[in-house]
Amino acid sequence: MSMNRSFPERRPFFLLVLILASLLILMSHQVRTGQGNTLLEDSLLNVSSPLVKGASGGVGLLSGLWQGYVDLRGARGENLALKSNLERMEEVGRVGEEFRRENLRLRDLLELQRSLEIPSLAAAVVSLGVSSQARTALINRGSKDGVKRDMPVISRKGVVGRIIAVGSGMAKVQLLIDPNSGVAGIFQRSRGQGMVVGVGDRGCRMDYVSDLEDVAVGDVVVTSGLDEIYPKGVTVGVVFSVAEGDQLTKNIFIRPEVDFRHLEEVLVLLTSQEAAGHADLSQ
Amino acid sequence: MTPVWRGILALVLAAGAQVLLSRYFPAAGKMVDFYTVLVMYYAVSRRRVAVMVMGTTAGLVEDLLTHTVLGMNAFKKTLVGYVMGTLGSFFMLSQPLPRFGVLFLATVLEALTEAGLVLVLGQHVVLPSAGDLIRLGMGNGLVGILIYWMVSKLE
Numbered sequence: 514m515s516m517n518r519s520f521p522e523r524r525p526f527f528l529l530v531l532i533l534a535s536l537l538i539l540m541s542h543q544v545r546t547g548q549g550n551t552l553l554e555d556s557l558l559n560v561s562s563p564l565v566k567g568a569s570g571g572v573g574l575l576s577g578l579w580q581g582y583v584d585l586r587g588a589r590g591e592n593l594a595l596k597s598n599l600e601r602m603e604e605v606g607r608v609g610e611e612f613r614r615e616n617l618r619l620r621d622l623l624e625l626q627r628s629l630e631i632p633s634l635a636a637a638v639v640s641l642g643v644s645s646q647a648r649t650a651l652i653n654r655g656s657k658d659g660v661k662r663d664m665p666v667i668s669r670k671g672v673v674g675r676i677i678a679v680g681s682g683m684a685k686v687q688l689l690i691d692p693n694s695g696v697a698g699i700f701q702r703s704r705g706q707g708m709v710v711g712v713g714d715r716g717c718r719m720d721y722v723s724d725l726e727d728v729a730v731g732d733v734v735v736t737s738g739l740d741e742i743y744p745k746g747v748t749v750g751v752v753f754s755v756a757e758g759d760q761l762t763k764n765i766f767i768r769p770e771v772d773f774r775h776l777e778e779v780l781v782l783l784t785s786q787e788a789a790g791h792a793d794l795s796q
Numbered sequence: 797m798t799p800v801w802r803g804i805l806a807l808v809l810a811a812g813a814q815v816l817l818s819r820y821f822p823a824a825g826k827m828v829d830f831y832t833v834l835v836m837y838y839a840v841s842r843r844r845v846a847v848m849v850m851g852t853t854a855g856l857v858e859d860l861l862t863h864t865v866l867g868m869n870a871f872k873k874t875l876v877g878y879v880m881g882t883l884g885s886f887f888m889l890s891q892p893l894p895r896f897g898v899l900f901l902a903t904v905l906e907a908l909t910e911a912g913l914v915l916v917l918g919q920h921v922v923l924p925s926a927g928d929l930i931r932l933g934m935g936n937g938l939v940g941i942l943i944y945w946m947v948s949k950l951e
């Protein structure tokens with residue numbers, strides 16, 4: 514018998530196998546196992562379970578990877594949203610801090626305003642003008658607010674300057690450190706007098722102080738009121754340098770109490786020239 | 797009459813005879829299996845494909861009529877028919893004695909196949925007693941010889 518028989522010769526055998534397999538499936542579909550399943554179900558379960566497990570594992574792996582990707586995307590989106598929120602909150606915080614600081618300054622200013630006998634007007638510094646020859650500032654108050662030329666401008670720390678030009682809603686302030694400014698000053702301790710003039714960024718110089726005057730570094734200089742612009746007793750600055758002059762006077766340099774680089778809110782003293790000189794703010 | 801219709805008629809007659817015998821003469825019904833006689837007739841006289849078709853069909857009809865597991869008798873009759881048909885092609889089976897032997901052997905093989913099948917299906921195997929098996933084999937052999945002689949006369 515040849516081992517290589519053709520398909521037509523083997524056809525009955527294949528048919529037999531097909532029929533028997535079909536009958537086996539038919540029977541196994543009816544016979545129930547101990548688990549209550551049919552034999553077909555059990556057989557299919559046994560055959561398919563490794564495949565299902567493998568597929569399930571693969572699907573689980575893919576699902577895990579996909580879920581990880583989705584989570585990562587979600588985390589990225591969340592991260593961006595949180596960063597955005599953080600930036601917004603930082604901005605809110607900055608604004609809040611700005612308000613807090615402004616509030617403190619305004620409270621100080623208000624306290625100063627309440628303590629003054631002279632009526633005053635709060636103003637905000639709009640800009641600071643700095644040139645080689647002038648130190649000025651613009652404030653947001655003008656003639657319609659009652660601001661007039663030569664009205665003194667002070668802050669909680671001391672003298673700021675005086676009004677030199679007035680617009681309807683703005684006014685220009687000549688700062689204490691302006692080279693053309695002049696304030697009649699007096700040493701708080703020795704009561705020696707002189708004229709405080711600005712020397713730009715270096716601060717102020719006090720002229721016309723006698724060589725015999727007892728002046729020391731650290732002495733506080735306040736307004737004397739003799740210039741009939743500034744009321745008496747407003748702090749001007751502190752002596753930080755004293756030297757012998759060449760014409761029987763001392764060379765005295767004063768560091769102003771007011772920080773002109775960070776000037777923001779000021780008070781305009783609504784005084785007439787006549788009244789200003791007689792007012793005393795030293796209390 | 798075409799071979800198909802003859803096969804159907806033969807199957808109807810075999811089924812009818814088995815039902816009637818089992819109903820009115822239960823003891824005799826246990827001693828002969830007309831389906832096996834029919835399939836073995838095909839095995840010794842027809843091609844193997846026809847044997848398998850008849851074995852499957854007859855077995856399914858028997859399963860349906862006896863309310864056993866559908867496919868059980870079909871499986872064993874198809875397999876035994878195929879085997880006996882293949883073996884029969886090597887021998888002269890036109891004489892009564894060899895045909896008796898074929899029918900007896902087929903009966904035994906069917907019993908063994910059924911036992912094996914039940915085992916494979918995970919069920920409890922209840923082997924028929926030797927006496928019952930011999931009686932069934934002899935009954936099939938004798939009835940088969942008689943029927944084959946009658947059919948040969950009709951043809």
